[in-house]
Amino acid sequence: MAHRILIADDDRSSLVLLERTLAKLGFQVITATNGEEADRVLQGNNPPRLAILDWEMPGFTGPQICRRVRNRTDLNYVYVILLTAREGQAEFEHASAAGVDDFLTKPLNSAFLQHRLAVAVRVIESELQLEGKQLELAQVIQNLEALAEKRAMQLVHTERLATLGTLAAGVAHEINNPSTFISGNMKILKECWPLVDEALTRFMDHPEADQDRVGFIREEAPKIIDGALVGVDRIKNIINGLKNYSRKGNDQVAPFNVVQSLENALAICHNLLKYQIKVLKNLPTDPVVVQGDGQQIEQVFINLISNAVDAMQEQEAGTISISLTTENGQARVHLDDTGPGIPQQVLDEIWTPFFTTKEIGKGTGLGLSIVQRIIRNHEGEIEAGNRPEGGARFIIRLPLGVGAITRSNDIPVLKALEPEAQPV
Amino acid sequence: MKKATLLIVDDEVEIREMLSRNFRMRGFNVELAGNGTEALALLAEKRVDVVISDIMMPEMSGTELLRAIRQQYPMIRVIMITGYVTLENALTCMRLGAQTCIFKPFDDLDELNEEVGLALKWLRIWQVKLRALRGMKIEEGVEVK
Numbered sequence: 238m239a240h241r242i243l244i245a246d247d248d249r250s251s252l253v254l255l256e257r258t259l260a261k262l263g264f265q266v267i268t269a270t271n272g273e274e275a276d277r278v279l280q281g282n283n284p285p286r287l288a289i290l291d292w293e294m295p296g297f298t299g300p301q302i303c304r305r306v307r308n309r310t311d312l313n314y315v316y317v318i319l320l321t322a323r324e325g326q327a328e329f330e331h332a333s334a335a336g337v338d339d340f341l342t343k344p345l346n347s348a349f350l351q352h353r354l355a356v357a358v359r360v361i362e363s364e365l366q367l368e369g370k371q372l373e374l375a376q377v378i379q380n381l382e383a384l385a386e387k388r389a390m391q392l393v394h395t396e397r398l399a400t401l402g403t404l405a406a407g408v409a410h411e412i413n414n415p416s417t418f419i420s421g422n423m424k425i426l427k428e429c430w431p432l433v434d435e436a437l438t439r440f441m442d443h444p445e446a447d448q449d450r451v452g453f454i455r456e457e458a459p460k461i462i463d464g465a466l467v468g469v470d471r472i473k474n475i476i477n478g479l480k481n482y483s484r485k486g487n488d489q490v491a492p493f494n495v496v497q498s499l500e501n502a503l504a505i506c507h508n509l510l511k512y513q514i515k516v517l518k519n520l521p522t523d524p525v526v527v528q529g530d531g532q533q534i535e536q537v538f539i540n541l542i543s544n545a546v547d548a549m550q551e552q553e554a555g556t557i558s559i560s561l562t563t564e565n566g567q568a569r570v571h572l573d574d575t576g577p578g579i580p581q582q583v584l585d586e587i588w589t590p591f592f593t594t595k596e597i598g599k600g601t602g603l604g605l606s607i608v609q610r611i612i613r614n615h616e617g618e619i620e621a622g623n624r625p626e627g628g629a630r631f632i633i634r635l636p637l638g639v640g641a642i643t644r645s646n647d648i649p650v651l652k653a654l655e656p657e658a659q660p661v
Numbered sequence: 662m663k664k665a666t667l668l669i670v671d672d673e674v675e676i677r678e679m680l681s682r683n684f685r686m687r688g689f690n691v692e693l694a695g696n697g698t699e700a701l702a703l704l705a706e707k708r709v710d711v712v713i714s715d716i717m718m719p720e721m722s723g724t725e726l727l728r729a730i731r732q733q734y735p736m737i738r739v740i741m742i743t744g745y746v747t748l749e750n751a752l753t754c755m756r757l758g759a760q761t762c763i764f765k766p767f768d769d770l771d772e773l774n775e776e777v778g779l780a781l782k783w784l785r786i787w788q789v790k791l792r793a794l795r796g797m798k799i800e801e802g803v804e805v806k
Contacts, residue, residue, distance in 0.1 A: 410744050410745060413744035413765040413766050414673050414675075414676060414744055414765065415675070416765070416766040417676060417679075417744075417765040417766040417767055418673075418675040418676050418678075418679040420766060420767065420769070421676075421679040421680065421683060421767060421770055422679045422682070424683075424769055424770055425679070425682050425683050425686060425770075428686065429686070469766070473766055
């Protein structure tokens with residue numbers, strides 16, 4: 238690599254001679270005929286890393302230029318050699334104090350010049366390497382910091398979820414009791430109400446009765462009771478959703494028939510489906526055997542079917558199509574609906590815990606994150622997308638036969654935070 | 662015919678009150694206890710036909726109570742209720758001889774009412790047999806709704 242070198246001498250013949258010598262040695266030479274020019278070069282952006290300066294020059298002297306270079310803090314190191322005809326001790330100390338690296342006496346001895354330059358080049362190249370290493374180090378540090386921050390956040394998230402898991406379990410149990418007696422009491426009240434209503438009806442004939450008020454109470458009381466019951470029901474559903482976060486690993490690993498799981502799920506969802514939803518099934522007659530927890534997979538299908546029904550709620554009628562095929566050692570389930578589909582911008586987010594597009598009170602947003610976890614625990618994968626003809630499509634793939642669940646005893650959502658395995 | 666008597670055992674007062682209300686509305690006598698020890702003390706004094714008990718209680722748990730009742734009062738049927746929905750709980754109840762185990766929250770009280778009905782029916786069948794063997798009249802049994 239051709240190093241750039243500045244040579245400054247007001248004696249033109251010396252300058253030309255030196256320039257030729259240095260060019261022959263392979264340097265890229267920049268010349269200056271006086272101190273001012275030399276100073277301008279060294280004070281500019283990206284100056285050469287090597288400089289041979291005459292001592293006495295119009296403008297700035299060599300030592301002055303050197304001192305000015307050393308005063309720059311933004312610069313990488315510049316190796317300065319001073320040309321001098323002088324030899325005295327005082328001058329030497331003066332130049333040294335200015336930060337000069339080396340001296341060459343005039344007239345120049347070729348051998349000395351080459352030797353000194355070789356040293357200079359070694360120093361500069363060493364500096365360059367150091368600078369390179371510093372940059373690398375800075376980058377590595379930056380990467381490490383970013384990674385550390387990411388891990389710290391993951392840890393906090395994991396701890397929060399672990400806490401949530403514990404809380405959820407505790408809360409579920411604690412809420413069961415009040416939930417029970419609220420609903421029980423309301424049901425009893427509902428049973429007793431007809432008698433009260435009858436009494437109120439008769440009371441309305443009484444001259445002192447406030448007709449409007451009595452009418453109001455007769456009208457509203459049943460709604461109040463039913464409203465409370467709806468509330469309790471919703472509490473129960475939320476608690477059930479939360480309970481899935483505190484599931485310990487009671488995964489039952491055994492072979493099961495996916496066709497049967499689908500049929501079971503449809504049967505369980507029958508009530509949801511019977512009025513407005515048509516179901517098109519394309520299922521094989523032979524069993525499709527997968528290893529894992531059949532109950533969990535059934536739960537996955539129930540969740541997806543129920544989501545599809547919710548998506549089509551606003552429509553007068555809708556269709557759910559379910560098909561199951563096997564290929565390449567995999568079972569593949571397609572679950573389509575004729576609803577509005579999933580908006581492009583949320584397609585990636587739907588798997589996040591607590592994500593939901595439902596209005597407040599409807600749905601906890603935990604379903605799909607759990608569904609994804611269950612499928613992954615079975616060494617399978619689930620994708621969501623939209624059909625070209627409209628409506629959403631969920632595709633589930635599960636490996637056939639042996640070797641599905643490898644990780645039981647895990648809290649589903651926590652696994653999502655483990656570092657991804659490096660692709661081989 | 663006398664009214665049947667139920668004993669409701671639960672450490673939470675609101676649950677006891679709610680269940681008491683429900684069964685009194687259906688024409689039963691209802692006794693209440695806050696834990697297993699209280700329940701046993703009550704059983705020693707009063708005649709009870711069916712016990713409805715929670716599992717998790719201080720001093721004496723529902724399962725211990727169940728065991729004690731099976732030993733000391735074989736004619737009393739026990740219906741367990743619990744908020745802890747686990748397989749172990751259900752199995753324990755079954756092994757210890759409970760009539761059934763019902764999980765909270767109750768969707769409605771139908772299952773519980775039905776189980777009480779079944780318990781009393783069972784009781785009536787045995788009473789009829791035993792009284793026939795002892796030569797007593799059938800009418801002196803307990804009213805079963």
